[in-house]
Amino acid sequence: MTTIKAYGTESAEADLEQMEIERRDILENDVKIDILYCGVCHSDIHAARNDWGNATYPLVPGHEIIGRVAEVGSKVANFKEGDLVGVGCMVDSCQSCSACEDDLEQFCEEGMVGTYNGKNKHTNKQTFGGYSTSITVKDDFVLNVPENLDIKAVAPLLCAGITTFSPLNHWDIKEGDKVGVVGLGGLGHMGIKFAVAMGAKTIMITTSPDKAEDAKRLGADDVLISKDEDEMKKHKGTFDFLLNTVPVKHDINPYLNLLKRDATMVMVGAIEPLEPMHGGSLIMGRKRVAGSLIGGIKETQEMLDFCGEHNIVSDVEMIDMKDINNAFERVTNNDVKYRFVIDMESLKNEQ
Amino acid sequence: MTTIKAYGTESAEADLEQMEIERRDILENDVKIDILYCGVCHSDIHAARNDWGNATYPLVPGHEIIGRVAEVGSKVANFKEGDLVGVGCMVDSCQSCSACEDDLEQFCEEGMVGTYNGKNKHTNKQTFGGYSTSITVKDDFVLNVPENLDIKAVAPLLCAGITTFSPLNHWDIKEGDKVGVVGLGGLGHMGIKFAVAMGAKTIMITTSPDKAEDAKRLGADDVLISKDEDEMKKHKGTFDFLLNTVPVKHDINPYLNLLKRDATMVMVGAIEPLEPMHGGSLIMGRKRVAGSLIGGIKETQEMLDFCGEHNIVSDVEMIDMKDINNAFERVTNNDVKYRFVIDMESLKNEQ
Numbered sequence: 001m002t003t004i005k006a007y008g009t010e011s012a013e014a015d016l017e018q019m020e021i022e023r024r025d026i027l028e029n030d031v032k033i034d035i036l037y038c039g040v041c042h043s044d045i046h047a048a049r050n051d052w053g054n055a056t057y058p059l060v061p062g063h064e065i066i067g068r069v070a071e072v073g074s075k076v077a078n079f080k081e082g083d084l085v086g087v088g089c090m091v092d093s094c095q096s097c098s099a100c101e102d103d104l105e106q107f108c109e110e111g112m113v114g115t116y117n118g119k120n121k122h123t124n125k126q127t128f129g130g131y132s133t134s135i136t137v138k139d140d141f142v143l144n145v146p147e148n149l150d151i152k153a154v155a156p157l158l159c160a161g162i163t164t165f166s167p168l169n170h171w172d173i174k175e176g177d178k179v180g181v182v183g184l185g186g187l188g189h190m191g192i193k194f195a196v197a198m199g200a201k202t203i204m205i206t207t208s209p210d211k212a213e214d215a216k217r218l219g220a221d222d223v224l225i226s227k228d229e230d231e232m233k234k235h236k237g238t239f240d241f242l243l244n245t246v247p248v249k250h251d252i253n254p255y256l257n258l259l260k261r262d263a264t265m266v267m268v269g270a271i272e273p274l275e276p277m278h279g280g281s282l283i284m285g286r287k288r289v290a291g292s293l294i295g296g297i298k299e300t301q302e303m304l305d306f307c308g309e310h311n312i313v314s315d316v317e318m319i320d321m322k323d324i325n326n327a328f329e330r331v332t333n334n335d336v337k338y339r340f341v342i343d344m345e346s347l348k349n350e351q
Numbered sequence: 352m353t354t355i356k357a358y359g360t361e362s363a364e365a366d367l368e369q370m371e372i373e374r375r376d377i378l379e380n381d382v383k384i385d386i387l388y389c390g391v392c393h394s395d396i397h398a399a400r401n402d403w404g405n406a407t408y409p410l411v412p413g414h415e416i417i418g419r420v421a422e423v424g425s426k427v428a429n430f431k432e433g434d435l436v437g438v439g440c441m442v443d444s445c446q447s448c449s450a451c452e453d454d455l456e457q458f459c460e461e462g463m464v465g466t467y468n469g470k471n472k473h474t475n476k477q478t479f480g481g482y483s484t485s486i487t488v489k490d491d492f493v494l495n496v497p498e499n500l501d502i503k504a505v506a507p508l509l510c511a512g513i514t515t516f517s518p519l520n521h522w523d524i525k526e527g528d529k530v531g532v533v534g535l536g537g538l539g540h541m542g543i544k545f546a547v548a549m550g551a552k553t554i555m556i557t558t559s560p561d562k563a564e565d566a567k568r569l570g571a572d573d574v575l576i577s578k579d580e581d582e583m584k585k586h587k588g589t590f591d592f593l594l595n596t597v598p599v600k601h602d603i604n605p606y607l608n609l610l611k612r613d614a615t616m617v618m619v620g621a622i623e624p625l626e627p628m629h630g631g632s633l634i635m636g637r638k639r640v641a642g643s644l645i646g647g648i649k650e651t652q653e654m655l656d657f658c659g660e661h662n663i664v665s666d667v668e669m670i671d672m673k674d675i676n677n678a679f680e681r682v683t684n685n686d687v688k689y690r691f692v693i694d695m696e697s698l699k700n701e702q
Contacts, residue, residue: 099612107612107636109588170637237460261450261458264639270630277628279621282642285458286521288615289640291633 006132008060012050028073038130039064039155040340062130063115064155086143088158103298146308153313156339164191165303166295167266175199177240187245189338197310251275264288320346357483359411363401379426389481390415390506391691413481414440414466415506437494439509454649497659504664507690515542516654517646518617526550528591538596540689548661602626615639671697
């Protein structure tokens with residue numbers, strides 16, 4: 001056992017503050033990672049604040065982790081000291097159910113083990129996340145990170161990246177497809193980058209005209225303001241695919257209306273009840289609405305390789321560990337372009 | 352022009368009553384049909400009562416039509432006098448858009464022409480439906496009916512049949528699939544028959560325990576009472592496909608919960624706003640909900656051929672034309688097993 005520095009909460013009420021946690025000794029298949037950077041995901045805030053009612057304290061958030069391998073277990077073949085690696089939202093699963101066998105560990109029938117606030121199936125210990133100087137993870141859940149990328153901006157790929165890459169990849173988006181990305185935030189800005197890189201004609205769909213310029217800077221071919229009924233009518237029935245990243249309750253009927261016959265809108269943001277969907281929105285045109293949750297480990301590696309090849313990273317704002325509470329406030333207020341990343345050096349240097 | 356007997360309404364307020372309408376002369380591609388039977392569809396009632404606000408009076412309902420060819424135009428090659436034929440919900444479409452080219456005339460980009468209350472694109476005349484002794488229809492929209500079936504019970508196949516066959520066929524239901532049919536009415540009872548004939552393990556899902564016996568008589572392997580939470584839990588995540596025939600607003604979340612990962616529920620009944628769907632119902636398990644509308648002419652012919660091969664017809668209750676208003680009341684009260692069919696001989700004999 002080693003004791004390391006981490007940022008976490010001792011209870012639902014406590015602010016995030018520096019604490020010390022015990023990290024387990026490495027097992028034969030484990031990879032111990034010195035953390036360089038960790039992204040700040042909306043889920044971190046929900047977990048720290050126990051918004052979902054399932055937090056176990058002490059709790060160390062963080063599941064967009066980039067670091068270098070410090071040590072490997074005796075049976076680890078694919079990683080060695082010094083390798084640049086990443087850890088995303090999962091650190092374990094049963095590895096034997098049909099979902100795991102299909103490389104979709106996020107849908108493990110026994111439940112995937114979250115990078116924090118989970119219980120490791122193999123060690124039976126609680127998991128602590130990436131707001132920390134170190135983490136130890138089973139090799140099957142460690143990802144190779146291409147060295148050519150701006151590595152601090154790679155961190156958000158491990159959650160925001162795979163969440164948007166996976167549906168575009170699974171629904172086979174290809175050159176010439178007309179793809180709409182609904183909502184421009186941490187997820188949406190990655191959706192634009194991926195859809196553009198896949199060769200799609202990519203339209204940013206947003207309620208806010210003031211986001212148009214930034215959407216184009218990110219690569220969107222065009223912007224569609226969803227409150228403009230005339231513009232929405234012009235685009236009716238023309239989209240091959242919609243990636244809906246809106247994280248809150250909203251009315252999806254106007255977006256379904258944009259889809260071509262037999263086309264799909266995939267929801268990745270809103271884990272809550274939506275406004276009533278009209279049956280006719282699906283029946284007329286045999287349309288589909290689906291959901292998608294992060295992505296499996298194999299696909300996450302494919303996503304990182306794709307990013308290496310196309311030089312894709314997240315747009316980030318770097319913060320010191322001590323500024324995390326302020327960052328949480330700003331994320332809650334949608335005031336970040338588009339992801340905060342913690343420079344973990346700032347935690348090492350804290351007294 | 353010929354003048355024929357029909358049952359229809361002269362205005363939104365009027366009851367259905369016998370009237371005389373003019374049928375157009377046959378064009379070179381037309382088939383004139385002596386109507387033997389016509390099914391009574393829920394849509395007929397909505398149209399007669401102008402529930403959808405788009406009725407043009409006088410209006411003759413009926414789009415589940417079975418009859419024999421009386422006369423054919425000079426260019427009709429596929430039909431001859433005496434052939435047993437059917438006409439469903441459409442009698443025309445543009446026949447040149449991408450939907451029509453894909454044999455999905457129901458999604459014609461210029462709008463399909465309804466069998467009644469529509470405007471024929473080629474003749475520019477209003478269409479009148481099957482509550483009538485005769486109808487004249489473009490040959491491309493006339494279907495061959497297998498002679499081996501109980502023909503009076505074939506009529507509802509032209510709407511209720513294709514509406515349920517099409518999604519099961521399109522989503523490729525096959526032997527061994529576990530299929531749930533939600534709701535037991537005119538659509539649901541056909542859904543059971545088709546799913547069983549396709550080799551699926553077919554479960555009737557209903558709120559009403561008193562429907563269990565009849566569902567089994569129709570061929571369902573089992574019945575799941577959706578109000579029984581313990582039973583619903585047992586079936587969680589086990590269905591390959593759900594065909595949702597419920598025609599009214601309802602909560603689809605409990606049904607989505609029954610689907611396997613990546614599986615689909617198709618809505619065919621509810622053309623109205625549903626209860627709020629939870630984003631998580633789709634995101635957890637990458638599930639899908641889709642819609643489906645009747646079926647194209649090619650697929651409708653496939654459905655009729657499939658019925659001929661598997662000896663599938665609708666369960667019907669025969670009525671005389673004069674009893675139509677009572678039948679409308681009973682359909683509205685869900686008091687029919689499972690489809691009324693008008694014996695058109697009863698109209699011919701009326702004074």
